[in-house]
Amino acid sequence: MTWKSVNFDWNHIRAFLVTAEEGTLSAAAKALGLTQPTLSRQVSALETELCITLFERVGQRLVLTSSGLELLEHARRMGDAALEFSLAATGQSQQIEGSVVISAGELTAAYMLPKIIAKLRREEPGIDIEVVVTNEPSDLKRREADIAIRSFHPKQNDLIAKKVGEEVIWLYGTQQYLDKLPSITNFSELHDIQIIGFDRSNSLTDVLNKQGWKLSKQNFSLITSFQLLQLELCKEGQGVIFFPEQMGDKEPNLVRAYEHLGPVMTLPVWLVCHQELRTSLRVRRVFDFIATELSDNFY
Amino acid sequence: MTWKSVNFDWNHIRAFLVTAEEGTLSAAAKALGLTQPTLSRQVSALETELCITLFERVGQRLVLTSSGLELLEHARRMGDAALEFSLAATGQSQQIEGSVVISAGELTAAYMLPKIIAKLRREEPGIDIEVVVTNEPSDLKRREADIAIRSFHPKQNDLIAKKVGEEVIWLYGTQQYLDKLPSITNFSELHDIQIIGFDRSNSLTDVLNKQGWKLSKQNFSLITSFQLLQLELCKEGQGVIFFPEQMGDKEPNLVRAYEHLGPVMTLPVWLVCHQELRTSLRVRRVFDFIATELSDNFY
DNA sequence: TCCAAGTCATGCGTATATGTATACCTAAGA
DNA sequence: TCTTAGGTATACATATACGCATGACTTGGA
Numbered sequence: 001m002t003w004k005s006v007n008f009d010w011n012h013i014r015a016f017l018v019t020a021e022e023g024t025l026s027a028a029a030k031a032l033g034l035t036q037p038t039l040s041r042q043v044s045a046l047e048t049e050l051c052i053t054l055f056e057r058v059g060q061r062l063v064l065t066s067s068g069l070e071l072l073e074h075a076r077r078m079g080d081a082a083l084e085f086s087l088a089a090t091g092q093s094q095q096i097e098g099s100v101v102i103s104a105g106e107l108t109a110a111y112m113l114p115k116i117i118a119k120l121r122r123e124e125p126g127i128d129i130e131v132v133v134t135n136e137p138s139d140l141k142r143r144e145a146d147i148a149i150r151s152f153h154p155k156q157n158d159l160i161a162k163k164v165g166e167e168v169i170w171l172y173g174t175q176q177y178l179d180k181l182p183s184i185t186n187f188s189e190l191h192d193i194q195i196i197g198f199d200r201s202n203s204l205t206d207v208l209n210k211q212g213w214k215l216s217k218q219n220f221s222l223i224t225s226f227q228l229l230q231l232e233l234c235k236e237g238q239g240v241i242f243f244p245e246q247m248g249d250k251e252p253n254l255v256r257a258y259e260h261l262g263p264v265m266t267l268p269v270w271l272v273c274h275q276e277l278r279t280s281l282r283v284r285r286v287f288d289f290i291a292t293e294l295s296d297n298f299y
Numbered sequence: 300m301t302w303k304s305v306n307f308d309w310n311h312i313r314a315f316l317v318t319a320e321e322g323t324l325s326a327a328a329k330a331l332g333l334t335q336p337t338l339s340r341q342v343s344a345l346e347t348e349l350c351i352t353l354f355e356r357v358g359q360r361l362v363l364t365s366s367g368l369e370l371l372e373h374a375r376r377m378g379d380a381a382l383e384f385s386l387a388a389t390g391q392s393q394q395i396e397g398s399v400v401i402s403a404g405e406l407t408a409a410y411m412l413p414k415i416i417a418k419l420r421r422e423e424p425g426i427d428i429e430v431v432v433t434n435e436p437s438d439l440k441r442r443e444a445d446i447a448i449r450s451f452h453p454k455q456n457d458l459i460a461k462k463v464g465e466e467v468i469w470l471y472g473t474q475q476y477l478d479k480l481p482s483i484t485n486f487s488e489l490h491d492i493q494i495i496g497f498d499r500s501n502s503l504t505d506v507l508n509k510q511g512w513k514l515s516k517q518n519f520s521l522i523t524s525f526q527l528l529q530l531e532l533c534k535e536g537q538g539v540i541f542f543p544e545q546m547g548d549k550e551p552n553l554v555r556a557y558e559h560l561g562p563v564m565t566l567p568v569w570l571v572c573h574q575e576l577r578t579s580l581r582v583r584r585v586f587d588f589i590a591t592e593l594s595d596n597f598y
Numbered sequence: 599t600c601c602a603a604g605t606c607a608t609g610c611g612t613a614t615a616t617g618t619a620t621a622c623c624t625a626a627g628a
Numbered sequence: 629t630c631t632t633a634g635g636t637a638t639a640c641a642t643a644t645a646c647g648c649a650t651g652a653c654t655t656g657g658a
Contacts, residue, residue, distance in 0.1 A: 003317050003330040005389075005442040006381040010309035013384060018302050026635060031302040035617055040636065042615095051394040060624050060635035067391045074384035081377035082305040085312060088373050090304075092366045095350040143304035325605060334647055339606065341645095359605035359654045 008049060010078075015042035016054060017075040020064055087143060090283070091276035097126035100286045103138035103145035104131060106227050108269075111247045116293040120286065127282060135225060140274045146283050147290065151267040158275045164291050165298025167267040171195075171257040172248045173240040178257050187261060188212045194239030196230045197223040204242075208264070246297065269294065307348060313381075314341035315353060316374040319363055386442060389582070390575035396425035399585045402437035402444035403430060406526050407568075410546045415592045419585065426581060434524060439573045445582050446589065450566040457574045463590050464597025466566040470494075470556040471547045472539040477556050486560060487511045493538030495529045496522040503541075507563070545596065568593065 019028040019039060029039040047054050054068035064072065104113060109131055117129050137152075138144040140159060154161050173181075184190055190213065197220035198204060205215050222238055224230055234241045235253045242264055248254055271291050277283040318327040318338060328338040346353050353367035363371065403412060408430055416428050436451075437443040439458060453460050472480075483489055489512065496519035497503060504514045521537055523529055533540045534552045541563055547553055570590050576582040 002441070002443050005385045006313065006378060007331050008381075008385070010313050010377075010381060013381070014305065014309050024635065032306050036636075037618085037638080038616055040638095044637090050388045051392050052388060057636075062636085070391065071384060071387055074380060074387050078309075078377055078380035078384060079305060081373060081380050082307075082309060082312070085370060085373035085377060086304040086307070088370055089349045089351060092369065093350050142301070144301050323605065335606075336608080336648085337646055339608095343607090356606075361606085 009042075009045070012042050012046040012049070013075050013078055014082075015039050016046055016068075017072070017079050019043055019055075019062065020068065020072050020075070024060075024062065083141075083143060087141075087274060087276050090146075091274075091279045094281050096124065096281050096285065098282050099128035099130055100147065100283055101130045101132060101143075101145045102286070102290070103134060103148040105135050105149070105151075106133050107244065107247055108149050109133045110228060111250070112294065112297060116290060119293065120289050123289075124285060127286060129286075135227070140272065146273060146277055147287055148272045149290070149294070150270050150272055153268070153270055154272050159272050160275050160278055161270045161272045162287075162291055163268055164271050164294040165269045167244040167246070167269055167298075168263045169242050169265045169267060170245055170248055170259070170263050171240050172243045172251070172254040173234060173257050174237050174253060175255050177237045177240065178255065181257070184258065184261070186212065187258070187264075188214055190214070190258075191219075193219060194221055195219050196233050196239045196241050198227075198230075198242075199223065199225055211265075269298065308341075308344070309377075311341050311345040311348070312374050312377055314338050315345055315367075316371070316378050318342055318354075318361065319367065319371050319374070323359075323361065382440075382442060386440075386573060386575050389445075390573075390578045393580050395423065395580050395584065397581050398427035398429055399446065399582055400429045400431060400442075400444045401585070401589070402433060402447040404434050404448070404450075404526070405432050406543065406546055407448050408432045409527060410549070411593065411596060415589060418592065419588050422588070423584060426585060428585070434526070439571065445572060445576055446586055447571045448589070448593070449569050449571055452567070452569055453571050458571050459574050459577055460569045460571045461586075461590050462567055463570050463593040464568045466543040466545070466568055466597075467562045468541050468564045468566060469544055469547055469558070469562050470539050471542045471550070471553040472533060472556050473536050473552060474554050476536045476539065477554065480556070483557065483560075485511065486557070486563075487513055489513070489557075490518075492518060493520055494518050495532050495538045495540050497526075497529075497541075498522065498524055510564075568597065 014032070015028065018031055019025055022028040022031055025039045025043070026036045029036040032039070043054065052067050052071070053065050054071065055062040056065055057063075102113070113131060117131075120127065121129070132138060132145050137150065138148050140146070140148060141156065151167065181193060182189075187208075195215070205220075208215055222233060224233075230241045231243070231251070233239065235251070240257055243254075244267075245256075245263070248256070271287065271294065273283060273287055278287075313331070314327065317330055318324055321327040321330055324338045324342065325335045328335040331338070342353065351366050351370070352364050353370065354361035355364055356362075401412070412430060416430070419426065420428065431437060431444050436449065437447050439445070439447060440455065450466060480492060481488075486507075494514070504519075507514055521532060523532070529540045530542070530550070532538065534550070539556055542553075543566075544555075544562070547555070570586065570593065572582060572586050577586075
């Protein structure tokens with residue numbers, strides 16, 4: 001095997017890849033924890049080495065040339081392989097010290113993780129925790145997070161999931177707002193109510209209507225995916241919200257609406273991590289710790 | 300996309316990969332054009348960074364650990380991607396200066412390439428030529444060569460082949476040796492002859508026997524794949540050889556055997572290069588030049 | 599058993615890569 | 629039109645990586 005043809009600086013390829021994907025040298029430098037001049041020089045060095053113009057400099061932007069675009073495809077594959085290497089290496093590591101990235105929705109992050117993380121840090125001071133707060137699914141394969149807390153079962157078959165509980169969702173509102181609502185014997189009679197919505201899609205409406213509710217767009221005048229804002233709007237009397245009981249019951253200004261009708265729905269809570277990370281001492285420690293703490297929280 | 304997880308020194312992966320494949324730090328360093336201390340430090344840096352022992356040091360050898368072996372798989376994929384990047388980049392290059400690697404059998408290399416290369420170098424002094432002499436097929440995908448001269452049509456569908464001629468193979472021997480042979484009217488009557496063989500396999504014997512020859516192992520007491528040695532043994536009167544007429548007819552000590560029966564076989568000569576390299580100015584220039592010169596040689 | 603060749607690890611001096619600072623430029627908003 | 633923010637390229641000082649030299653050790657052959 002002749003290695004001559006791969007005897008170039010692989011870090012220059014990395015610079016090219018991240019610059020192309022991020023769009024600017026500055027962003028790429030930041031992403032890699034280097035400085036812009038360094039990235040600039042690495043990309044230029046690659047161009048010189050290959051005698052190929054990878055980017056046209058247009059104003060303050062870098063625009064990929066057709067050559068650059070073609071080579072980017074190959075650079076991406078190298079990046080994908082690097083990612084897999086990284087994933088496998090983390091899985092092999094027997095070191096407890098280091099960082100773990102946890103992905104969770106904003107409510108879980110705000111209401112449940114603080115105490116869990118504080119306790120974990122007391123027991124494992126060598127483990128650094130980074131929390132990525134997002135209501136979107138995190139791509140564990142791409143290492144956006146090491147561990148995710150989610151309310152849906154993962155579809156990918158290289159992920160490991162453990163169910164740690166159920167979120168019971170009630171309808172909550174201020175006492176003042178609820179006093180103005182009519183008495184009902186089941187949710188199908190509930191028309192004239194403002195529910196602070198999560199997004200514009202009809203998925204939630206469809207699910208509830210399947211359960212007998214009679215909702216339409218008129219019931220969702222306020223929409224925000226930022227759940228903590230939902231909570232505040234609810235506290236301002238702007239409507240009711242769907243909220244997990246572990247959190248809603250802790251809000252002194254809110255009460256359950258139509259408690260006699262029972263909860264609206266339940267959502268499972270899954271703790272997920274990538275299969276390859278299960279062999280990492282550190283990730284396994286954090287996973288098991290959170291699993292135990294969350295289970296205690298729900299049961 | 301978070302780039303944090305690929306923010307390690309990719310050149311350390313390269314060091315690990317080449318060291319694992321070559322078996323020693325010294326060999327790997329040589330292959331990469333670096334020094335052994337540098338490779339040693341790069342591999343050690345990677346081990347420290349990952350907190351994983353990749354190699355056990357056993358005597359003067361490095362032995363992959365099980366962790367190392369698992370990670371090697373991912374490093375290989377990164378190397379493969381680097382190779383493809385390199386191939387594509389060469390194909391994109393519009394620079395004429397640089398080197399081109401040509402793979403050819405020993406006879407072609409000894410008899411035909413000298414003049415062709417000399418002429419090419421006079422016309423294109425900026426192009427460096429490296430010739431890899433092997434009777435085995437070179438892997439163009441892995442960049443063992445940029446251009447190959449072969450007597451079989453390539454099977455891979457990402458190679459470009461151009462037929463540049465036919466090698467006419469005759470049976471050659473010294474006049475003295477041939478004088479002792481019986482008169483025959485066709486090759487099926489030829490039993491008591493020593494043919495200096497190419498290898499131990501029966502493939503040549505099978506091909507000739509299909510054409511009516513009656514050969515067996517007894518006809519091949521001397522076997523060497525080194526064709527120039529075959530030639531010398533033939534000149535020493537140790538037997539006859541199959542040889543292309545472009546070369547055999549130039550040997551003053553050899554004559555065609557049984558010329559009245561015609562040539563033994565013809566072999567096509569293909570000039571092959573990887574599809575992606577066709578867009579490289581340099582490779583295309585060399586390819587076209589050799590194609591023309593070889594064609595002139597055969598016709 | 600001894601010797602020669604080859605291997606890895608380490609210290610030191612040199613070469614190269616990186617970060618800081620700065621100049622110049624572009625794009626967007628007031 | 630002016631201002632601000634953000635972008636790239638370049639010079640200089642500093643930090644890091646590399647090559648050379650060397651020592652310790654292993655391996656194979658005489």
